[in-house]
Amino acid sequence: xxxxxxxxxxxxxxxxxxxxxxxxxxxxxxxxxxxxxxxxxxxxxxxxxxxxxxxxxxxxxxxxxxxxxxxxxxxx
Numbered sequence: 001x002x003x004x005x006x007x008x009x010x011x012x013x014x015x016x017x018x019x020x021x022x023x024x025x026x027x028x029x030x031x032x033x034x035x036x037x038x039x040x041x042x043x044x045x046x047x048x049x050x051x052x053x054x055x056x057x058x059x060x061x062x063x064x065x066x067x068x069x070x071x072x073x074x075x076x
Contacts, residue, residue, distance in 0.1 A: 003052040005036045008063075013047045016063060030064040042066050 008016070017023065024047060030037055032044050042048055046066045054060040 003050050008047045027065040029067045031069045
């Protein structure tokens with residue numbers, strides 16, 4: 001089962017970045033040609049919210065920045 005993927009609005013992104021005091025570049029990445037990304041029509045530089053069912057928390061949210069596959073990923 002594929003978790004729910006949605007494109008976040010600019011306002012939602014601003015709130016997310018402010019809450020965690022981060023930049024979009026610090027978010028985990030997902031490639032623009034990922035099947036789930038293509039299905040929702042996301043573009044490069046969009047931020048996606050991924051909601052999964054969790055046995056312990058009930059619901060778990062994750063966030064990803066959409067990048068081109070050829071873009072270099074910096075690993076820390």
